[in-house]
Amino acid sequence: MSTTEVQLCSRCKTEPSVTVSRKEPFCSQCFIRFITGKQRKAMAAEKFKIQFSKDPKKEHILFPCSFGASSLVLLDILLCLMNEQNSNPRGQVGFHLSVVYLDDSSFEKHDTVITDVINAVKEKYQTQNLPVTFEVVDMDGFFEDSENLRKISVNLDDYQTHIQPLSQSEHSFALSQLLQALPNRASRHDILQIVKAQLIQSHIIKSYNSSDSDSETPISTVLYAHNMTTMANEVLSLTVKGRGAEIHKLLTDSVLTLPISSTQTAQLGILHPLKDITSTEIQTYLTLLSLTELELKHKNQPTLMNKQKTINEIVNEYYKDVDVDHTGNIISTVVSTGGKLGDPLTLKKNDGSNESSTEQCIICHTSINGNPSPDKWLSAISYTSKLPPLTDLQKQSYSEWVESCKPSVNEENHEPPSQDQNQTQAQTGKLCYGCIVTVGGVKKADQDGFVWPVVTKERYDVDDVLKEFSLD
Ligand SMILES: [Zn+2]
Ligand SMILES: [Zn+2]
Secondary structure (H helix, E strand, O other): OOOOOOOEOOOOOOOEOOEEEOOEEEOHHHHHHHHHHHHHHHOOOHHHOOEOOOOOOOEEEEEEOOOOHHHHHHHHHHHHHHHHHHOOOOOEOOEEEEEEEEEOOOOOOEOOOHHHHHHHHHHHOOHHHOOEEEEEEEHHHHHOOHHHEEEEEEOOOOOOEEEEEOOHHHOOOOHHHHHHHOOOHHHHHHHHHHHHHHHHHHHHHHHHHOOOOOOOOOOOEEEOOOOHHHHHHHHHHHHHOOOHHHHHHHHOOEEEEEEOOOOOEEEEEEEOOOOOOOHHHHHHHHHHOOOHHHOOOEOOOOOOOHHHOOHHHHHHHHHHHHOOOOOOHHHHHHHHHHOOOOOHHHHHHHHOOOOOOOOEEOOOOOEOOOOOOHHHHHHHHOOOOOOOOOOHHHHHHHHHHHHHOOOOOOHHHHOOOOOOHHHHHHOOOEOOHHHHHHHHOOOOOOOOOEEEEOOOOOOOOHHHHHHHOOOO
16 A cells, blocks of 8 residues: 555545545545535524525624634635525525624734725625625724713722713723723723624614615624634633623524613524634635635734733633644533523522522623622622731732832722712612723723723613714
8 A cells, every 4th residue: 555645535535635624534625515514504594595585585694704714714605605595596695794894903903904805805705796795893983972981990999880970171082092091911802802792782783773774674693703712712711701601692502682772672693603613624714715815914913921911812822732632622512511501690590599680780781690799799708908028929029010010009099989979979880790800900090990881771772872883
């Protein structure tokens, strides 16, 4: 037997294999069919299929697309499916696709320009013939409605939240200002994920409230491009951030009930069509189809020390370390375990135990779980008075720490944020555990508190939402 013998694809048994995935050799065509098949299985519902009626009501799908590797694979699969449906002379494409890019260019550096990437995609897939729209949403729009902006701070003695109005001179605010006030990359990344989720939600609500177009139905399904590896990353990262209660909502395929006005709700399907595909398979797919050139490239990061990394970056390295045999067994176990988690509030009620709070966090809008609530729990387990460093090592570590986070360490840090009780009583609200940690780290020397649009009453009031996010 010759050692140079070409290994054949195990599926078609005729073509030479170009890649090995899950111990199986694949030729290019069979590998692409294998990946595409997984996505089509995830989107097998009748509502996405080709339509033959004369006046079909198209399903409206929203795809928040970062134009990163996973997003490009999902976009490729969707646009190819649309082109395939479109080529049927009697039929029509079964769904309308809205591709939305959340533009972070005001504070994040990219090597490529987003409009160039979108134009290249439009040309490659001949999208002028397809029911697909591309929209770029400026993330700074999150702070557009200055009426609702408040300063939020956490008193680190008792973990109580203080909400104050902004002063007259501060009535415009940009996302970059908030990011600068946050103490590290980890909390910046945490807050950016919340901003993105809320912008997407506003975008969906807007589709229910725009009366002008009869042809376009409101968004009924949202597709996320997480792959198995990124989902496993999120399961552990959310847990570490104290946001574990969100796992079921963010990472499982489900139907969400979304309040779209103060009196109405809508049912929204959430799908993760790439959830069975690893990031290595995503890269192979991109390479085989020469799609890497379409990727939106971030400027190269300088090498970071461990404490400068985000939680997601550290978790990523952890998975690389434990997946020594490249089988991906660990990540698939984490994803399937994460997929079994449910809504903690519902689970508690079924259990008949503790009654839960229905209060929502004023920042991330998650339901605040736990009895006692996070502020009381943190107070109970924390010793907030100061102890002087005792040993030489402690003294040295202390002075290094003081040096590293100047000017945040001073007496003022431990003062309640506002002496004006009338102001703080004007608005009350609670924070979840994850947000207490993030807001608690804001340096007071930079700004007095953490600025955020707080809508505590009827936050889904249509007029407010539309005013808040004019996306055009
Ligand atoms: Zn083959
Ligand atoms: Zn929160």
